[in-house]
Amino acid sequence: MESWNKASAEERNSEPAARSLPHSTRYWTEPLRADMFVEMQLLLLTFSTGIQDAICFPDFHGFASNQTGNTVLLAVGLAGNSGVFNLTNIGLSLAAFIAGAIFTGQIGNPIGGTRRWWQFLVNIIQTAMIFGAAAIQHLHGVREIGPWPHFALGLLAASSGSQVASARAFRMTEISTAMATAAWVDLVIDPAILARSNRSRNRRSTFLIALVAGSFAGAYMQARIGSSLALFVSGIGKVLVTIAILLTRARSADAK
Template sequence: MTRSDQISPPATNSIPPQITDPPHEGPSKHNDEGFPRDVKRNTPPPSEDNSDVSAATFTARKASKLQYISRYMGMELDRTHTDLVLIICGFVAGLVDGLSFNAWGSFSSMQTGNTVFIALGVSGQPEYPAYLWAKSLIALTVFLSSTIFFIQLSRLLNPLRRSTLILSFGTQTAALLVAAILVQLSIVSPRPEDPRAPIEWSQIIPIALLAFQAAGQLCASRLLEYDEVPTVVVTTLLCDLLNDVKLCARPWSANPKRNRRIGAFLALFLGAMTAGGLSKVASMASSLWFAMALKSAITVSWVFWKDGDGRIRPKRGFR
């Protein structure tokens, strides 16, 4: 057998076979970390130490906020422009006294008139309305006792402290609110009394409440050291105004006490005039609601009033 007759092996291809990707079978069943997707990793539960730390942090933040609020409410306020607040109180006094005298025949703020009514009652005068002296006596008694209450409370808590003024005017607002509700719900007659009719003793409640709040604003004028704005008295105010040697001083800003006295007188006059107008075009309770709204605005204003350093908000490092 010749060499050519031998069967030679088939020639192999020198090009290596190409590796093809397997057919796409959908998303991988493993996540990026090599774990099967249907197998949940065992994550350890939060430790009790971490929970304690979170609770302690929350408690510390809450205590810090409470301390901040306590410091803020305990700051003494700047008296600058508080005379404007007292002039508004004079307007409230006019509203309240105009309503009280027109509806119930006695005053709530002006105790001079009540003193005269009490003195006339000794001789049984006036004959009508009956027991006018009794209503005036109750108003005067409540006013005197309320003055002691507001003065002593303010001295105990520091009269210029923010929380003291908020408490004082908030209490006055509450008294006006109760009086307005009593009249609005007709628990107290919403109509002016008939002088010849028997006395309605329920009138004593709003009279006492209005005298109570009047004492509060008078004490505020003394504690804020603006004696020239008594808010409830006109006689001494006009006397001091006319006795002022700088009554005609120019420019207008040269005599601030004169300006405050004029403003207080006009405010009280306009308040009484407003009470008379509201009693004709609206209900008797409208004057009380108006007075309560003004006192509420004053109460809220103390929250944002500047402190003695001229700041509206205390610094975090305040001590």
């Protein structure tokens, strides 16, 4: 949290200097405004994440984004009870997720995680990873073990870790784009849950709706059209968000 606050302060302090830059440079370097438009982007990412995890567990017997589940299953597997999950895939997914989060978070901290160029770049990388996983599933078929399935799962998990880290830069903690446990608890214990106006409650509830809807959509598509096409649909959602970043208002626009 301290590093995020420090990064936020650096972004605010750099805004006066940024206004003296050429328009094109200022456009790319200004931090983005965390408004309703960004909320919609995060909800679309959440829907796409639901699609991915609904595909990953049947295909790989492990999750790409739900690292709470992977962490518990990893402990269970190491204790000697493998069950219906794949211990190797779970460990790979957890490692790739953490690597993606470290890369995005630790680079984004000093440069400003909400700057347009950084958000645009990391979303392009994440989108390429998803399409790469879809291509692997299409060309090499759906398998649980082997180099290609491991590569596909690693791409999805790394993309998800990077996505969560880049979303956290906007400090909308109610919309993580992946993990649901805290959102469920915070929603039901909210003392103002029945209030007419409650932005945090609305964010949490729409996040959970998007995640559940994406999971249902992913499960349906995995059974009807196959995993590769379902991942392609998830990638399209990422493409739309990447384009939306170009249209998002800069934070300095608040003062105009």
